[in-house]
Amino acid sequence: MRLPARPGERLNRDREVTFTYDGNAVRAFEGDTIGSALYASGQRIFSRSFKYHRPRGLLCCSGSCPNCMMTVDGVPNVRVCAEPVRENAVVRPQNVWGSLERDALVVTDKLGGPFTPVGFYYRTMIRPRWAWPLYEKFLRSVAGLGKLDKHGTRANRYDVEHRRARVLVIGGGRAGREAAQQHAVAGMQVVLVDEGFVDPLEGVEVVAPGRALGIWEGGLVPVDAGRVLYRFRAEKIVVATGTIEQPLVFPGNDLVGVMLPDGVRRLIEDWGIKPAEKAVVVTVDEAGREAAASLREAGVEIAGVYDLRRERVREIVARGRGGVLRSVEVDGRKLSCDLLVMSGGRQPAYSLLSQAGARVEYDPGRGVFIPTDIPEGIEAVGSVAGEGLAGAVPAASYNGASGKGKCFVCVCEDVTDKDLKRAIAEGFDSIELAKRYTTVTMGPCQGRLCHVPSIRLYARENEKDEATIGTTTARPPWAPVTLGLLAGRPHEPAQRTAIHHRHKELGAKMMWTGTWRRPHSYGDPEGEAQSVHASVGVIDVSTLGKMIVRGPDSAQFLERLYPNRFGDMKPMRIRYGVLNSDAGRIMDDGTIARLDDETFYVTTTSTGAGAVLEWFEWWNAVWGMDVEIVNVTGGLAAVNVAGPRAREVMRKLTDIDLSNEGLAYLDAREAQIAGVPSLILRIGFVGELGYELHFPSPYGEHVWNEILDAGEEFGIRPFGLEPQRILRLEKMHILVGQDTDSESNVLEANMPWIAKLDKDDFVGKWSLEQVQERGLQDLLVGFEMEDGKVPLEGAQVVLEGTRPIGRITSSRWSPELRKAIGMAWVPAAIAEEGKSFLVTVDGGFERATVRLRPFFDPDGEKLRS
Amino acid sequence: MSFLLDCPNCGPRDVNEFSCAGEVTVRPKESPTLRELTSYIYFRRNVAGVQREWWYHRQGCEVWFQAERDTRTNEVLRTEIVEPSSRAGTPGPEAVATPDAPAV
Ligand SMILES: [Zn+2]
Numbered sequence: 027m028r029l030p031a032r033p034g035e036r037l038n039r040d041r042e043v044t045f046t047y048d049g050n051a052v053r054a055f056e057g058d059t060i061g062s063a064l065y066a067s068g069q070r071i072f073s074r075s076f077k078y079h080r081p082r083g084l085l086c087c088s089g090s091c092p093n094c095m096m097t098v099d100g101v102p103n104v105r106v107c108a109e110p111v112r113e114n115a116v117v118r119p120q121n122v123w124g125s126l127e128r129d130a131l132v133v134t135d136k137l138g139g140p141f142t143p144v145g146f147y148y149r150t151m152i153r154p155r156w157a158w159p160l161y162e163k164f165l166r167s168v169a170g171l172g173k174l175d176k177h178g179t180r181a182n183r184y185d186v187e188h189r190r191a192r193v194l195v196i197g198g199g200r201a202g203r204e205a206a207q208q209h210a211v212a213g214m215q216v217v218l219v220d221e222g223f224v225d226p227l228e229g230v231e232v233v234a235p236g237r238a239l240g241i242w243e244g245g246l247v248p249v250d251a252g253r254v255l256y257r258f259r260a261e262k263i264v265v266a267t268g269t270i271e272q273p274l275v276f277p278g279n280d281l282v283g284v285m286l287p288d289g290v291r292r293l294i295e296d297w298g299i300k301p302a303e304k305a306v307v308v309t310v311d312e313a314g315r316e317a318a319a320s321l322r323e324a325g326v327e328i329a330g331v332y333d334l335r336r337e338r339v340r341e342i343v344a345r346g347r348g349g350v351l352r353s354v355e356v357d358g359r360k361l362s363c364d365l366l367v368m369s370g371g372r373q374p375a376y377s378l379l380s381q382a383g384a385r386v387e388y389d390p391g392r393g394v395f396i397p398t399d400i401p402e403g404i405e406a407v408g409s410v411a412g413e414g415l416a417g418a419v420p421a422a423s424y425n426g427a428s429g430k431g432k433c434f435v436c437v438c439e440d441v442t443d444k445d446l447k448r449a450i451a452e453g454f455d456s457i458e459l460a461k462r463y464t465t466v467t468m469g470p471c472q473g474r475l476c477h478v479p480s481i482r483l484y485a486r487e488n489e490k491d492e493a494t495i496g497t498t499t500a501r502p503p504w505a506p507v508t509l510g511l512l513a514g515r516p517h518e519p520a521q522r523t524a525i526h527h528r529h530k531e532l533g534a535k536m537m538w539t540g541t542w543r544r545p546h547s548y549g550d551p552e553g554e555a556q557s558v559h560a561s562v563g564v565i566d567v568s569t570l571g572k573m574i575v576r577g578p579d580s581a582q583f584l585e586r587l588y589p590n591r592f593g594d595m596k597p598m599r600i601r602y603g604v605l606n607s608d609a610g611r612i613m614d615d616g617t618i619a620r621l622d623d624e625t626f627y628v629t630t631t632s633t634g635a636g637a638v639l640e641w642f643e644w645w646n647a648v649w650g651m652d653v654e655i656v657n658v659t660g661g662l663a664a665v666n667v668a669g670p671r672a673r674e675v676m677r678k679l680t681d682i683d684l685s686n687e688g689l690a691y692l693d694a695r696e697a698q699i700a701g702v703p704s705l706i707l708r709i710g711f712v713g714e715l716g717y718e719l720h721f722p723s724p725y726g727e728h729v730w731n732e733i734l735d736a737g738e739e740f741g742i743r744p745f746g747l748e749p750q751r752i753l754r755l756e757k758m759h760i761l762v763g764q765d766t767d768s769e770s771n772v773l774e775a776n777m778p779w780i781a782k783l784d785k786d787d788f789v790g791k792w793s794l795e796q797v798q799e800r801g802l803q804d805l806l807v808g809f810e811m812e813d814g815k816v817p818l819e820g821a822q823v824v825l826e827g828t829r830p831i832g833r834i835t836s837s838r839w840s841p842e843l844r845k846a847i848g849m850a851w852v853p854a855a856i857a858e859e860g861k862s863f864l865v866t867v868d869g870g871f872e873r874a875t876v877r878l879r880p881f882f883d884p885d886g887e888k889l890r891s
Numbered sequence: 892m893s894f895l896l897d898c899p900n901c902g903p904r905d906v907n908e909f910s911c912a913g914e915v916t917v918r919p920k921e922s923p924t925l926r927e928l929t930s931y932i933y934f935r936r937n938v939a940g941v942q943r944e945w946w947y948h949r950q951g952c953e954v955w956f957q958a959e960r961d962t963r964t965n966e967v968l969r970t971e972i973v974e975p976s977s978r979a980g981t982p983g984p985e986a987v988a989t990p991d992a993p994a995v
Binding site for chain 2: 242245257636639
């Protein structure tokens, strides 16, 4: 099937590549596409059509049409005519029940019935109503193109890259290359993008194959380069997308063996394939004649060339067997052939320009739509701007609808001329509405091959001209794009703490919290929690947000941001703070340590760090106070040593006075820990005597190791996030975002003591006053289950009689208390110590008792010890 | 949204580098009535036209500035870091919002 090697061909005939198609090995050359190699191996049927399951073969050979879509290495809907071969690729046909050659669903083509006319699903499937589930099941099984493996794992990595270009040229044809070169010679940075293969160009970065998906505001052009989505920002965009060859509409125009001229040219010139034995050409422009010449040269017999510009042809009918072309009848004259080249003229590929804001006008002289009013910053060059387009299309002289078979206007969606006429008869008199009703232009080719033919047909049926009918709106993406690519990794790097590798060595099970990787546990959450109560544990809390707030106004700044008081705070003391919005909602919480008169050290939640920094910076910009805010989150590591024996561990690491008098609860101290300058905060999120140590990140592992060594004799254990959650729940400490949502305020979240409403002003004060005035409605309370079953977080709180009145926000089994405990939002009337409510558990109801004070160490004696 | 924003410090950058805190509003001076409070918190002018907004260069210099943007075209007419003296009242976004992720 291959022709002798010829100059300019894409093949490297010295290098063979083998892949499998439907289980059989196919040999190809480097430079082949999967499609060209299959064609060379004798394959003619490449797919089954969307609706009628008609056999389809190569049509455009340029990645425009849907005819060659197959599943390659598990990725469905790959256009194999444009997909380069690669060793061991696994290629399978799709949209087939059986094989491409024998597809059971081809009955829809033969029978028609209720499944085929346009809009059938709006009309047919609605009665009888009881049958809808059956209809739906069937429709779902046959609808759509390609199948995804529901149990498949990620096959490919996709990435997003942000790029800039002084000049971005889209299209690597003659005009595009010239424009690229000119700009490069003028010293500009130029990037050239093309969907196919492009030879290198001096001074120009070439991205090929790559598909420009659209032009957005700000000169944004996303380019699909297979595994990478480039988001190009271009100062200037040159659109040189050229033209798209248009098919002709006649019965049998979708048979296997009917092709567009450029597809034929590619098979011969790029891949050295003799496309057929005997060909007929029907054309309205030079492209058909050129194809005929190429075919002759390749040794193909030309049975006839019909140039519609010169000859008057009334009727064209293509006939085949099994969906494969056997002959063409032109005005009753039958010519047997295995290739029919149809050329309906070339339409400028204006979609990108139109998206960018250009107008599109019909040029009756040339019979095509031409883009005009090109917006600033964009240039259209070459044939997309109409350059070199001769008057190609005479008034359609032949009758496309002769009643001798289906005439396809849109091969993607299997829309025929009859469907369009039916839509017109039903009153869809606007092309935009008809598009939505018939789905013409809405398939994989995105109108490349069906937009102009549908407008022509519409114009003729409505007895209007094309200019009046107008075009439908061009929308991105211009080419289909895989969802994987759109979901590719953005530039939001994962974060690891300085102690990350030690956690892994200690067998930690890691989990995501925001962008952070943190130990969920070291394999024994309950045991880890218990060792904190029994002896001592250590947790890495480096992920906490950390800020230094410094300046003459810093105390006043914090007074205005937080509901608490700070002005009266002594240096080296610590306060718990909750940040509110002006609507009175809880945004974040953390601790604030006053280091000296003008300096505060503020911690935030791990995931809230960024938002709190923004919040601080913003109010500082608004108020213009004399305050500097420095984010030191990444620069400092932090660990919390907690448990009754924490003091003994700490004593081995530092010389300072750690007695309860020397460093009391909520005291801060600067000290050397294991030789590292640190800030010690005596706080206790987990309810036991605890020391939170903040120190420079580079010493993370060193300090961690020293603590574990020092604690060995006391049986110290590292603990993860999950044990910490058990411990904090025992203390009824809230987790912002877990126990609170965007409606929660501190009064109803049971922290009324934190809001000093007698202060002049603070963010959220007025709204909290309003809450107080209207009275508390739902309150956050603790609860314990009577029978020990742990309800799901999110479970409903139910009143007798099964009316939902609240919800569970946190729940755990406490190994220390031997109880199922949790927190829940309940109406104020129930929010009293000892009252009870029902909770949904395992489909039934279980009783829970309200607890308002911490389950563990309610008076904080252990914390203060 | 895919337009460019001219950070007063860093120059034109992709809008995704910024977070937007919405239109500049005026925070009531002292104890507001319920009506004043709700209108400050919940009501926005939402103009079809040029609007003054707060923007934060999150993935850049971490500075808040104000921009005048035409909400119909996303054309940004000017950006500036506002000096405290000229800060008309105080704005109040409910929370620091993240711009919608772009389609691509
Ligand atoms: Zn900046």
